[in-house]
Amino acid sequence: MTKPIHGFSKLDKSEKINWLAKNYLNNDDSAISVLKQYWNTNDELQKLHDEFIENTVSNFYLPLGLAPNFRINGKYYVLPMAIEESSVVAAASKAAKFWDERGGFKASVLNTKKIGQVHFLFQGEFSRLDKLITKIKPKLREAVKPITRNMEKRGGGILDINLIDKTSELDNYYQLFVNFDTRDSMGANFINSCLEKFAEVLQEEAQQNPEFTAKEKELNVIMSILSNYVPECIVRAEVSCPVEDLSENEDMTGQEFAEKFIQAVKIAEIEPYRAVTHNKGVMNGIDAVVLATGNDFRAVEAGVHAYASRNGRYTSLTHAEIENGIFKFWMEIPLALGTVGGLTSLHPLVKLALDILQRPSANDLMKITAVAGLAQNFAALRSLTTTGIQQGHMKMHLMNILNQNQATDQEKEELVEFFTHHTITHSSVIEQLENLRS
Numbered sequence: 001m002t003k004p005i006h007g008f009s010k011l012d013k014s015e016k017i018n019w020l021a022k023n024y025l026n027n028d029d030s031a032i033s034v035l036k037q038y039w040n041t042n043d044e045l046q047k048l049h050d051e052f053i054e055n056t057v058s059n060f061y062l063p064l065g066l067a068p069n070f071r072i073n074g075k076y077y078v079l080p081m082a083i084e085e086s087s088v089v090a091a092a093s094k095a096a097k098f099w100d101e102r103g104g105f106k107a108s109v110l111n112t113k114k115i116g117q118v119h120f121l122f123q124g125e126f127s128r129l130d131k132l133i134t135k136i137k138p139k140l141r142e143a144v145k146p147i148t149r150n151m152e153k154r155g156g157g158i159l160d161i162n163l164i165d166k167t168s169e170l171d172n173y174y175q176l177f178v179n180f181d182t183r184d185s186m187g188a189n190f191i192n193s194c195l196e197k198f199a200e201v202l203q204e205e206a207q208q209n210p211e212f213t214a215k216e217k218e219l220n221v222i223m224s225i226l227s228n229y230v231p232e233c234i235v236r237a238e239v240s241c242p243v244e245d246l247s248e249n250e251d252m253t254g255q256e257f258a259e260k261f262i263q264a265v266k267i268a269e270i271e272p273y274r275a276v277t278h279n280k281g282v283m284n285g286i287d288a289v290v291l292a293t294g295n296d297f298r299a300v301e302a303g304v305h306a307y308a309s310r311n312g313r314y315t316s317l318t319h320a321e322i323e324n325g326i327f328k329f330w331m332e333i334p335l336a337l338g339t340v341g342g343l344t345s346l347h348p349l350v351k352l353a354l355d356i357l358q359r360p361s362a363n364d365l366m367k368i369t370a371v372a373g374l375a376q377n378f379a380a381l382r383s384l385t386t387t388g389i390q391q392g393h394m395k396m397h398l399m400n401i402l403n404q405n406q407a408t409d410q411e412k413e414e415l416v417e418f419f420t421h422h423t424i425t426h427s428s429v430i431e432q433l434e435n436l437r438s
Helices: 013-024 029-037 043-050 088-100 126-143 145-153 188-208 254-270 272-292 297-308 348-356 362-384 389-404 409-418 426-437
Strands: 064-072 075-082 106-109 114-121 157-165 173-181 220-227 234-242 318-323 326-334
Touching: 013 029, 064 088, 064 348, 064 362, 075 088, 075 272, 075 348, 075 362, 088 272, 088 362, 106 362, 114 188, 126 145, 126 157, 126 188, 145 157, 145 188, 173 188, 188 220, 234 362, 254 272, 254 318, 254 326, 254 362, 272 297, 272 326, 272 348, 272 362, 297 326, 326 362, 389 409, 389 426, 409 426
Parallel strands: none
Antiparallel strands: 064 075, 106 234, 114 173, 114 220, 157 173, 234 326, 318 326
């Protein structure tokens, strides 16, 4: 049995790999080679990557693709997308082309509030606590002036501070509920620094308040942290066109397509099992852009799925209707994104991705990212309600199957040609590959 290791973080990268190989990989030289082959040959760049996180042993690469022809509010964009799943970039590109011919996408930021909370316990009367909070609000703001000064110069800062009584749900539990505007920064470090200072001042003021009892003076801060649920940091993305313009072939009229498409959306609105997969399609587009631009896709995912459940049942993020002969497809979604700070100025590919997007503001990036999600969802629903999802997906997945089975370039060429005219399944690809080799 392998023993725990002490001082692992103090080993250099090669020592970490050697320990890993000895204790968990049976001293497999090929495993060591795999880790080292993904090191960057540029030593300075590799050092930068090593310092992003702790205990690094290698780099884990994802493909970076481009989805062109996105017309958003009349301006064309090429979307950088970092993702490993087959067909996502192709589907987004296809949706972009489809809607470019029908007026493009429209997007708008509805609001940009971000939220932080100081969670604390207080054993006393709410009215007495409320009186204290009202009294010390100016002190709270003054205490964070060194933190907020630069943000305020950019037009952001603390919007409001409110006391929330949660004692009906948990004994003695209260919150300082704080709204922030962090402008082009995602703002996590800024928000958390403000909250921790608020907590410090709150405890000091409670202890020094002559009107408080001994128990009330023992106000106990549990934690101070931003929330990744941002239901007031919302962006809307939408497309629309006359119903007859939806028709692309003789198999289905625009009206037939629209009605079937809308029913598919309505199913996702009322059926959670379908809604989860439906919204996963939205996040295929969103996560790919969020990753490429160095933002926190885990925070975005958590916030989006909480928003989809805000009315007590998990439901579709997107909606569709026909109104006066016009087909409309839209989504309102919470997205807290940044274009400054974090990896945006450190990771070379993140900087390049933002250059590709023409150096957007945080609001612009919210619009672009929401459009990517709407486009991806449209592409998925369009496939599901017409040809079926597997035809396009398996076509893109074909190369993965061939690579998994070490197909040569000649075998790939012949099988790509063969499956242009035949249905792709995993078993059929293996069968044809074996036929070629025999």
